[in-house]
Amino acid sequence: MSTNLKQYINKLYRWVLVLFFVIVFAVPIFWLTRGKSTAEVSVIEARTLAAMPAKSFPNLKLGLELIKQGELFEGAKIFYGLLTNSSFVQKVENATSDQFPLRMPAIAFSKAIDRSIVNFAYSFTADEITPADVTTNIYYDRKDQQLIFSPSIFDENEKEQIDLRISNYQEIIETYPEMSFYLFYHQTLRYSPHHPLNDIFENADKGQALTYFEKSIPLGLAFEKFVLANYEDHLKYYYRTDHHWNIYGILKAYDKIYDLISKDYVNISPKQQYKKIVSFPEIEYLGNNARQTFYPIKGDLFEVAQFDLASYKLVEDGNEVDFDRTEKYISGNYSKIKYTDHYNAYYGDVPAGLIEYTFDNVSERNLLLFGSSYSAPLQPLLASHYKQTFCVDLRYYTNFSMSEFISKHDIDDVLIIGDNPVAFQDVEYWLITP
């Protein structure tokens, strides 16, 4: 190699070093130049990104002030706390990660590499269903081109939790004998006997949790279920890229719930009939499972049902809001960002503890409805049969107390809608305080 070329190369590779330090210092320079960092919302991750913590160091100032005043021990305690408490460091680390330039493309790239390794590793097997990525328990089903959660596990711990929920239901029913209690359960694939990975997962639920619960359904709890008769049912009633049910699942659930409550509620208004199913072919709906894994999958068709409901007032955590997105969506007024969570955007995108419907109808009954995001599309349909409907999501309404609630509101019927955790399995959020 000639000396000139060598010199040229030596000069050139010094630039590699420069580039290395540019990358290293990119984040602090980015922060310094962008001014005050504010909390931003990541559409893809459906969360607020961490912002840089305030640099006011109040504890440091307080510690110094105490030492100045001669309170050496108290000052030293604050300094010791500063040294051992890593909360500030953690906030900086989280913000560093969340605010990193080109973060999302970098994550997508990393996940693409992960997928290549998964594909390579599984190429020695004949598996049709392989992990969609390695940080979640979501799998990709090549045959049906869908993203599914791995089966849920059923063991002694789950039995204990179900027992606790049964006792809780009994207590509530006995405490409020004047009310009617209904439970509507819908089975998702991960709790179903038809999950294609059931044979791989030892202790897979396979419907066992439901069977266990059904053996001891409390007296006074009217129960209805919407189970998957086969794998095709899952494909028919649920999205391929999201864990939620699609419009066909929603309509079927509404039919079943209507039949359930109308047994006791004799004067119930007629079942709502949808005018038409509206499709949005321009929306490629990439649901939660696609968002979490960045799996390159064809999106779902987003469809909604149009109903002619009576007028109603909607109050969410004390604020009057409008959840009717039908007109907006039909006029094309919706987020065009890839990975937008259209399910939640359409049916109500703010996690709320309490949503109150007041319908302009002749009904004299009020409903208390417990449910998660699965119940969101059903809320206006069910509320249309009641004067007032109070929808509670116990994940967000954390200090809910039945006695306190009914002291403020007249409740006739209590309805719980959900899959396994909401219906009878989770005790972290879904136990109802009497």
Place this chain on the structure above:
Amino acid sequence: MWIAVSINILTLCFYKYTGFFFEMIRLFTDLPLSSNLPSLPLGVSFFTFTGISYILDVYNNIEEHERNLITFSAYMAMFPKLLQGPITRYKQVRTELQQPRYLPEGILVGARRFIAGLAKKVLLADSLGVATTKIFNADISALGADLAWFGLIAYTLQIYLDFSGYTDMAIGLGKIFGFTLPENFNFPYISKSISEFWRRWHMTLTAWFRTYLFLPLEFARKKNKYLRQQSNLLIVFLLTGLWHGASWNFVVWGIYFGLILALEASGINKLIKKLPILVQHFYTLVLVMIGWVFFRLVDIQDWGLFFKALLGHNGISGITTFRSLNIIYYIPFIIPSGVLCFPLLNKFKDKIERNSGIWLMLLDIFYLCLFIFTLTYILAKGFNAFMYAQF
């Protein structure tokens, strides 16, 4: 001297061994000892040993005492090595601390070393760590031989890549700032005996114990006939185990290696050297891996179950369990991790660095891509704590 050394040892004991000590007392008495213990300061085992080495070197006139408080503080709190070493003697960095020199070549070499360490840690050690956690946290009494062996091999690689990755980062950062920190690893898994393994694994800790404990004990042995080299080895490795953590598994791990080294020192080493080289490697690796079982499983009751699993007592788990635990994904990581245990790539890299030219430029471009790729991994999966940071 004794006062200064005692302050360091007492600091270490207070933070690290109070809980262990209380636990022992509770075993035999009903004393209501507090379970509200102080948090373990990061790197306490490393900076106290650094402090002790400085005191002893000054006391023994090996080193002049440092008069500049800032220079001394920079030595004690040098951030690249503060967390996990290498445990550095003052004479190794004195000149560079007093007269720092920042050379572009040093920065470049340091950056390469740093990136290599970061990649080892993030891409390989952390990935293998997920697999080992799944396996070691599973029901060990039902673990199949295939899964147990995979878990043990993955852990063997993980601990080396994690710790040597940190060392590479520390040495690299040191180079960037103009310091030459000592090496801590020299491809320990290619050793042909356990004594050789300990000359290649955590070299600065071994050197510390040799200089400040084993050699004085050996010196004492010549005066007091009741001591033997074997007993000295046992003492040193009992303390090496305890240095790693205040729990019985580390004590047993230390004694285990102390016993093997004592046996090797008793003449077994000569017999081993007569065996074919492959058998020597196999002997060393198997014993080291057995040692990692004690190291990894804190609960002593699990040891027997795990060894039974390794010997096939529970049959094999089969591909189904590998699927359900999602271990299949981690199998490909074994290959590059294994390759990094051999000096082959390092020799190749050294050759390129010596010759410069276009290959060096390509190597730097590779390092740059590796750095970017590693950052994407950190952004996607977060960054796990270093395994040795807990010691």
